[in-house]
Amino acid sequence: MAEEHGKIRARLRDGAVQVKAIIRHPMETGTRKNPTTGELIPRNYIREVICEHNGKPVLTLDWGWGISANPYLAFRIRNGAPGDTVTVRWQDDQGQQAALEATLS
Amino acid sequence: MNRRDLLLQTLTAAPLTALCAAGLLPRRLLADWPQAAFNAEHLDEVERLLFGGQVAEDSDRVKINAPEIAENGRVVPVEVSIDLPEPQTLVLLSDANPYPLLARARFTPEVEPELSVRVKLGESANLIALVQADGALYRASRAVKVTSGGCGG
Numbered sequence: 295m296a297e298e299h300g301k302i303r304a305r306l307r308d309g310a311v312q313v314k315a316i317i318r319h320p321m322e323t324g325t326r327k328n329p330t331t332g333e334l335i336p337r338n339y340i341r342e343v344i345c346e347h348n349g350k351p352v353l354t355l356d357w358g359w360g361i362s363a364n365p366y367l368a369f370r371i372r373n374g375a376p377g378d379t380v381t382v383r384w385q386d387d388q389g390q391q392a393a394l395e396a397t398l399s
Numbered sequence: 400m401n402r403r404d405l406l407l408q409t410l411t412a413a414p415l416t417a418l419c420a421a422g423l424l425p426r427r428l429l430a431d432w433p434q435a436a437f438n439a440e441h442l443d444e445v446e447r448l449l450f451g452g453q454v455a456e457d458s459d460r461v462k463i464n465a466p467e468i469a470e471n472g473r474v475v476p477v478e479v480s481i482d483l484p485e486p487q488t489l490v491l492l493s494d495a496n497p498y499p500l501l502a503r504a505r506f507t508p509e510v511e512p513e514l515s516v517r518v519k520l521g522e523s524a525n526l527i528a529l530v531q532a533d534g535a536l537y538r539a540s541r542a543v544k545v546t547s548g549g550c551g552g
Contacts, residue, residue, distance in 0.1 A: 310511070323519070341432045345510075352509040358437040360493065360501040360519050362474045368515035372508075 300364070302394040304380040311374035313345070314367070315382045315394055321363040339387055340365065346381040347371050374398055433503065442492060442499045446529070449490055449503070453536045458483070461530050461539035472520045472545040479528050479539075481512035486532035489514060495524035520545045 302315040317340065324337030343355040345367075353369055367382065374380075376398050383393035436448040446455075464478040479489060489504040489512070501518045518526075523544045530537045 347509060350509075352507045354505045356432050356437075356503040358498060358500055358502070360496055360498060362517035362519055366476070366515065366517045368478075370511040370513060372511060 299392040300394055302380070302382060302396045304374075304378075304396040304398055306374055306376065306398055309373055311347070311371040311378065311380060311398060313369055313371065313380050313382070313396070317343075317365050317367065317382070317384060317392075317394065319364060319384075319386065321359060321361055321365060323359040337387070340384045341387050343367070343382060343384045345369060346379075346383070347374070348378055349381070433500075436503075437498060437500050439500065440498060442494050442527075445492060445500045449500075450529070450531070450536055455529055455536040455538035458530075458537035458539060461528050461537050463526055463528050463539050463541035465526055465541050465543050467542075468544045468546060469520060470546050472522070472547055474517050475520050475543060475545070476515065476517050477526060478515045479513060481530055481532070483512070483530065483532040483537065486512045486530050488531040490529040491516070491518070492527040492529070493518065493520055493524045494527060495520065495522050497521065 298318065300316045300318040302313070304311050304313045319340050320338060321340065322335050322338045324334065326335045327333065328335055337359055339359040339361070340357050343357060344351050345353040352371060357365070371380065378398045379395055380398070381393055381395045383391065385391045433449065436445050439445045439448060460482040462480045465475060469475045477491065479491065481489065485508060486506060489506070491501045492499045493501055502516060504514050506512050520543060525540045525542050527538065527540045
């Protein structure tokens with residue numbers, strides 16, 4: 295898992311998979327000013343998030359710039375097993391994409 | 400290197416157009432982000448754009464957990480849990496944000512109908528959850544007092 299894109303943890307509990315992720319992204323609203331230059335920092339935010347279990351989408355999210363910076367996300371997959379992979383992938387309004395992946399132990 | 404490793408590496412480096420051309424992008428990532436709803440400035444307009452004229456009924460089977468008082472409006476933790484059979488869509492809004500729509504989640508039967516996120520609240524607001532389940536629309540809300548606002552500098 296690449297620290298540069300954030301952190302993800304997926305844990306098996308009673309057969310369900312608790313997934314917690316923190317995605318590294320500034321989620322700029324476009325209304326914040328650079329403290330030194332006084333210039334507006336352009337809007338830049340994650341729009342779409344796809345959560346996958348063993349490569350299959352199980353939860354999809356549409357986000358706006360009202361989601362906090364370095365967004366936290368937690369959800370639960372109903373049935374999991376050791377060896378399963380959980381992936382959180384996203385795309386922002388600039389077309390930048392990245393993903394976080396965890397394997398259940 | 401297997402295809403997945405290549406895909407993950409490529410996703411983080413390549414521009415969108417190259418990925419499209421290579422056929423590596425999941426189609427979902429190019430789809431239906433609700434632009435008009437995210438840009439709407441009034442709550443009723445957001446609801447109309449997302450749900451037409453459908454009337455929502457208040458339900459205590461949709462629970463919003465959020466702090467009563469948020470000291471940092473830039474990071475307000477919100478948990479929504481839904482005790483309805485097979486909800487499809489959850490929409491989270493703030494009635495006092497300049498753009499009320501915060502997020503939309505679409506569930507498959509593979510996940511529990513619950514979600515935790517963190518949102519920005521510019522000022523004290525009501526968080527509103529709208530849930531579409533089996534063709535019906537349900538609503539819950541929760542007041543959050545904000546002592547230090549979250550949208551601007």
